[in-house]
Amino acid sequence: MKELTQKDIDQAALVGAQKLNLKLRDGSEITVTIRCIKTSEAETFLDAAMEETKALEMVVVEPEDFDPDVLEDESYDQLVEANLSLNFTRAQSIFEKRLQRSEQTGLGIKQVAATAEKFFQKFVPASASSPAKAESKS
Numbered sequence: 001m002k003e004l005t006q007k008d009i010d011q012a013a014l015v016g017a018q019k020l021n022l023k024l025r026d027g028s029e030i031t032v033t034i035r036c037i038k039t040s041e042a043e044t045f046l047d048a049a050m051e052e053t054k055a056l057e058m059v060v061v062e063p064e065d066f067d068p069d070v071l072e073d074e075s076y077d078q079l080v081e082a083n084l085s086l087n088f089t090r091a092q093s094i095f096e097k098r099l100q101r102s103e104q105t106g107l108g109i110k111q112v113a114a115t116a117e118k119f120f121q122k123f124v125p126a127s128a129s130s131p132a133k134a135e136s137k138s
Contacts (some may be wrong), residue, residue, distance in 0.1 A: 022075035033062040044095035
């Protein structure tokens with residue numbers, strides 16, 4: 001996890017955060033604070049969302065030395081779900097609004113379309129994406 005400053009923690013409080021009481025594998029408990037992503041982080045968050053640990057690294061602000069691998073499985077799932085609930089819909093909404101603005105103005109549509117294709121390819125099974133790529137090359 002990245003080293004956090006007091007400014008990071010203060011920012012989390014400013015933009016919104018959620019505290020979770022989670023169980024560790026040794027039976028003890030820990031309070032973990034996750035923050036809302038900033039608007040400027042939407043695309044990065046969507047890229048990281050499929051890799052849960054990377055997504056958690058973006059949003060866990062307390063404790064600083066947090067390691068999600070020490071959580072019980074149920075607590076880990078609770079943390080991932082809370083992160084998605086807090087941030088995925090927001091990130092998706094920001095991205096969709098950017099796409100709508102680009103469609104209305106015609107500005108940056110190639111960049112937005114390329115980013116959208118890259119993002120949505122993560123949800124396509126590997127076997128389904130291969131024929132589409134083969135067809136587009138012919």
